[in-house]
Amino acid sequence: MKARVIVTLKSAVLDPQGKAIEGALRSLGVAGVQSVRQGKVFDVELAGNDKAAAEGALKEACDKLLANTVIETYRVEFAE
Amino acid sequence: MKAAVLLFPGSNREGDVARALRLVSGQEPKVVWHADTELPQGTDLVVLPGGFSYGDYLRCGAIAARANIMDAVRAHAARGGMVLGICNGFQILCEAGLLPGVLVRNAKLRFVCREVFLRVERADTAFTKSYRKGDLLRIPVAHGEGNYTADPATIQVLEGEGRVAFRYARADGHIDETDGPNGAINGIAGIYSEKLNVLGMMPHPENHVDPVVGTVDGRGLFESIVGALKAA
Numbered sequence: 001m002k003a004r005v006i007v008t009l010k011s012a013v014l015d016p017q018g019k020a021i022e023g024a025l026r027s028l029g030v031a032g033v034q035s036v037r038q039g040k041v042f043d044v045e046l047a048g049n050d051k052a053a054a055e056g057a058l059k060e061a062c063d064k065l066l067a068n069t070v071i072e073t074y075r076v077e078f079a080e
Numbered sequence: 081m082k083a084a085v086l087l088f089p090g091s092n093r094e095g096d097v098a099r100a101l102r103l104v105s106g107q108e109p110k111v112v113w114h115a116d117t118e119l120p121q122g123t124d125l126v127v128l129p130g131g132f133s134y135g136d137y138l139r140c141g142a143i144a145a146r147a148n149i150m151d152a153v154r155a156h157a158a159r160g161g162m163v164l165g166i167c168n169g170f171q172i173l174c175e176a177g178l179l180p181g182v183l184v185r186n187a188k189l190r191f192v193c194r195e196v197f198l199r200v201e202r203a204d205t206a207f208t209k210s211y212r213k214g215d216l217l218r219i220p221v222a223h224g225e226g227n228y229t230a231d232p233a234t235i236q237v238l239e240g241e242g243r244v245a246f247r248y249a250r251a252d253g254h255i256d257e258t259d260g261p262n263g264a265i266n267g268i269a270g271i272y273s274e275k276l277n278v279l280g281m282m283p284h285p286e287n288h289v290d291p292v293v294g295t296v297d298g299r300g301l302f303e304s305i306v307g308a309l310k311a312a
Contacts, residue, residue, distance in 0.1 A: 013229070016189050065146060068139055068175065070182045070230065 001046045001054055002079040007067045008039035042066055051078065081309045083109035083125040086153070086169075088144040093130035093166065093286065100286040101127070104302040114147040124309050125162045126153050128169030130222070130284060140183060140225045141171030150176050162206060162305060163278040167223055170270070170280035179271055179280045180238070181230030183223075187263025191224040196261055198269055198283055199249040202242055205272065206308035207279045210300035216253055217246075217297040219283040221261050221269075226282040228264040228271070238271055245270035245279055 009015050015037045022036040044061070046054045058076045067074040083101050085094050094111060101109045109127070110120045119126065133144035144150075150172075157163050157178055165173040173179045186192060200208055200215040211217070230238070238244055247267040248260035257267045262282070270281030285298030 013184070014187075016185055016187055020189055065138070065142065068142065068182055070180075071184065 001049055001051070003044045003046060003054060003058055004077045004079070005042040005044060005058060005062060005066055005074055006039060006077065007042070007062070007072050007074045009037060010071055010073055013071045040066075054078070081105045081107055081124060081306055082120065082122045083107070083127060084112045084119050084123045085109050085127045085129055086114060086149060087111050087129075088114045088131070088133035088147060088172075090133040090135055091129050091131035091168070093168075093284070096284075096286045097127050097129045097166065100289040100298070100302050101125075103289055104299060105306045112149060114144065114149050117148050117152060119149075119152045119156060123156065123161070124312075125164065125305060126156055128153075128163070128165040128172050129286075130167030130169060133168055133172065136225075139175065141168055141173075141175040144168075144172045145175035145177075154178065157273065157278050160275060160277050162309070163273075164207070164305070165278075165280040166284060166286065167221075167226075167282055170282055171225065173278065173280045178278050179273055180234045181228055181271070183225050183282070184227045184229055185225050186223070186227050186261070191222075192226070192261040193220070193222040194261065195220045196269075196283060197249045197251055197253075198246040199253055199255065201244045201247060205245070205276045205279075205304075207245065207272075207301055207304050209307055210304040214253065215300075216249060216251070217285075217300075218288065218295050219285055219298055220287050221283045223262070223282055226262040226264065228262075228268045228282075230265070235265060238268075239266065241274070243272045243274070243276070244268055245272050246281055246283070 018037040062074040198217045246269040285301040288298035
């Protein structure tokens with residue numbers, strides 16, 4: 001089973017990298033960009049087909065390592 | 081004093097820390113590999129040195145914080161043992177949950193390598209007894225992710241309990257977080273654990289222990305530790 005974990009900064013946390021990217025897009029003349037926030041994507045392959053077990057494992061992975069929940073939140077998407 | 085300096089893949093300041101400890105205490109610290117599960121018998125100080133453990137992959141200090149040896153460090157800290165994390169060591173202590181908060185990318189996105197002034201916020205801990213409260217120390221920083229932050233409740237607790245060890249200051253001692261090297265909230269450069277036995281700091285006191293570099297402002301930190309352990 002394939003899953004995608006998306007880790008993003010909490011909305012209250014400043015994201016200077018996102019701001020810099022936003023500025024660069026503006027200077028490139030890309031129209032309509034209001035704001036950019038940077039995050040991380042992890043593509044994870046899991047053994048078996050038990051979605052509930054996979055969700056549990058990925059939650060554990062995020063809480064233990066993939067996200068620092070002081071500043072980040074995460075969500076999990078499964079490839080259908 | 082029995083000091084253990086932890087070594088992770090990508091640590092690079094272990095030699096400087098060991099040299100500072102040797103200079104001040106006259107004793108040779110043990111270097112301990114991250115995959116070990118125990119600290120040497122009788123260890124009374126654990127130092128997590130600076131560097132780029134695991135290449136700063138994922139987040140600075142995130143992978144080192146999950147290394148085998150960290151369970152032993154947690155147990156040592158829980159017993160009241162002294163732990164000092166410098167630079168990447170501070171990042172590792174935060175990621176390991178031994179200190180609250182987190183160190184994020186410098187506000188201006190630049191790696192900052194220069195001398196700063198640090199104000200000693202209290203001189204009654206095992207790490208700062210050789211200083212006086214309000215002393216200004218010339219100590220270098222060298223980091224890209226030293227911007228300390230935490231949720232407002234945590235900051236309130238740290239400030240309320242006097243757990244800020246050092247702040248970035250101007251040459252006249254004035255604190256203004258916009259002047260600091262990295263944008264850290266309230267100019268925080270270093271913090272203590274609840275029992276004041278764990279200290280994490282971004283600047284490098286181990287750089288300034290020998291008169292040959294022009295100042296020995298960092299020496300007091302190591303002298304304080306040696307003194308506190310002798311008194312214990």
